Every structure is written in C-alpha cells, then in structure tokens.
Amino acid sequence: xxxxxxEINGFKSFSDKTTFLxxxxxxxIVGPNGCGKSNIVESLRWCMxxxxxxxxxxxxxxxxxxxxxxxxxxxxxxxxALLLDNKAKDGPSQYSELDELVVKRKIEKNKGSKYYINxxxxxxxxxxxxxxxxxxxxxxxxxxxxxxxxxxVTSKPIERRAxxxxxxxxxxxxxxxxxxxxxxxxxxxxxxRADELRxxxxxxxxxxxxxxxxxxKYKSISEEIKKIEAGLxxxxxxxxxxxxxxxxxxxx
Numbered sequence: 001x002x003x004x005x006x007e008i009n010g011f012k013s014f015s016d017k018t019t020f021l022x023x024x025x026x027x028x029i030v031g032p033n034g035c036g037k038s039n040i041v042e043s044l045r046w047c048m049x050x051x052x053x054x055x056x057x058x059x060x061x062x063x064x065x066x067x068x069x070x071x072x073x074x075x076x077x078x079x080x081a082l083l084l085d086n087k088a089k090d091g092p093s094q095y096s097e098l099d100e101l102v103v104k105r106k107i108e109k110n111k112g113s114k115y116y117i118n119x120x121x122x123x124x125x126x127x128x129x130x131x132x133x134x135x136x137x138x139x140x141x142x143x144x145x146x147x148x149x150x151x152x153v154t155s156k157p158i159e160r161r162a163x164x165x166x167x168x169x170x171x172x173x174x175x176x177x178x179x180x181x182x183x184x185x186x187x188x189x190x191x192x193r194a195d196e197l198r199x200x201x202x203x204x205x206x207x208x209x210x211x212x213x214x215x216x217k218y219k220s221i222s223e224e225i226k227k228i229e230a231g232l233x234x235x236x237x238x239x240x241x242x243x244x245x246x247x248x249x250x251x252x
Contacts, residue, residue: 001091001134004100005083010066010075011046012039041143047080047105049115049128050138062109079106092133103127125179 002022009017013036020029020040029037042056046064053061068074081104089096095117104116105127115127131137 001084001086001088001101003082004085006040006044006047007079007081007083008040008043009080010078011043011064011080012036012066012078014039014043015066015069015072015075043080044082045138045143047082047103048131048136048138049105049124051124055138061107061113065107065109076109077106079104092130103130129179 004022006020006022007017008014008020021027029040031037042050042064046056050056051061053059053063056064058064065078066072066075081102084091084101084103085099086095086101087099091101095101098118102116102118104119105113106116107113113124115122115124117127117130128137131140136143
C-alpha cells in the first residue's frame with residue numbers, strides 16, 4: 001500500500017482545494033521560505049492522527065483552519081484527505097478487497113475533528129492503528145523534518161525502539177498492545193468502582209433489613225395494641241350495659 005494523492009482544503013495557508021499527486025519514484029516540492037512546504041507535511045501528519053496542537057505549531061487544534069488574509073475571508077472548515085493505493089493487497093486485512101482507500105480528517109470550528117475511512121466515520125484510534133499497521137503514522141521516524149536527524153542521533157534507546165519497531169513492521173501490534181493495556185486498565189478501574197458500589201449497596205441493604213425488622217416489630221406490636229384496646233372497649237361496653245340494667249331494675 002502506498003500514498004497516491006493528498007488533497008488539502010482550508011488547512012493553514014491552503015485556502016482553496018489543493019491536490020498533490022504522489023507519483024512513482026521521488027516526488028519533491030520546491031519553493032521559497034514561507035510558501036507552505038512545512039504545512040504540507042503537517043497536513044499529512046494531521047490526517048494520520050496527530051492530536052498535539054503544539055506539534056502543529058498552534059495553541060489549539062482549530063488553528064489549522066485557514067485564518068484568512070487581507071484578500072481572502074477565513075474559513076470554518078478544514079479538510080485533508082489521503083488517497084492510498086491498495087492494488088498490491090498488502091494493507092490491513094479488513095480492507096484487502098479494496099483497490100483504493102481514502103482517509104480523511106475534517107475539523108469544524110467549535111465542533112472538533114472527525115475521521116473517515118472511505119466516507120465512513122471512525123475513531124481517531126482506528127486511524128492511528130490503521131497507519132501503524134502500515135508501519136507509519138503521525139509520529140513515524142520516516143517523516144523527517146527540520147532537526148529530526150539530530151534528534152534521532154541524540155535520542156535515548158527507548159525512543160529509538162520506535163524506529164526498530166517500524167522497520168520490523170510491528171508498529172501496529174505495539175499500538176494495539178497499548179490500546180489493549182488502556183482497556184484493561186479501564187476495566188480494572190471499573191471493577192474497583194463496581195466493588196466499591198457493591199460494598200455500599202451491601203451496607204444500604206443491611207440498614208434496610210434492620211429497618212424492615214423494626215417495621216415488622218412495630219406492625220406486630222401495633223396489632224397487639226389494637227387487639228388489647230378492642231378488648232378494653234368491649235369490657236367497657238359490657239360494664240355500661242350492666243350499669244344500665246341495674247338502674248332499670250332499681251327504678252322498677
């Protein structure tokens with residue numbers, strides 16, 4: 001699988017839709033300082049899942065949207081689409097039946113970014129893993145920028161591991177391992193939280209059981225009191241009847 005075409009629209013200095021064809025062999029872009037050569041590389045990294053605004057030389061991710069000039073109004077949407085050739089069928093297995101793939105990232109002011117693979121919305125993690133399976137990505141050592149060589153030479157051994165993983169073609173496995181570890185940690189935290197909730201529910205259940213027992217005792221005692229009160233009323237009625245009979249007999 002190889003990169004075939006890059007389309008940029010509203011990204012940084014590219015106000016109008018601009019298409020870059022990546023032909024066989026070596027493709028070069030030549031121009032004076034400030035013409036936007038670095039923006040092309042950054043658009044490629046951004047489309048592949050770069051989430052650091054600082055890496056995009058901005059304070060926020062919306063800074064990648066064309067801000068306007070004295071002659072052109074600002075835009076509200078920025079899009080970058082990358083067309084990949086998969087005729088060799090060496091891409092991820094889920095896309096093996098397709099000859100071409102289009103990975104697109106779109107950002108709109110106050111609405112955030114969205115990713116698409118063949119016009120189907122996907123997660124940022126899906127795009128990052130997709131390119132990791134191709135042994136590339138937004139942070140791939142194969143993307144050489146100004147000062148990158150010196151950084152690689154002076155990097156720590158743990159940082160050089162990314163170069164070896166990419167060369168061995170296991171970047172995707174490493175990315176999936178990180179995602180699996182993240183999910184496992186999240187599941188472990190959820191289990192701990194569930195255990196805490198279970199203990200809280202058990203305490204509440206014990207209190208409710210105690211209250212239920214007290215309510216049952218109150219109910220039984222109330223019934224006994226009602227029976228005793230009914231007996232007293234009955235005895236009083238008998239006493240009243242006897243008094244009335246005695247008064248009647250004395251009058252007679």
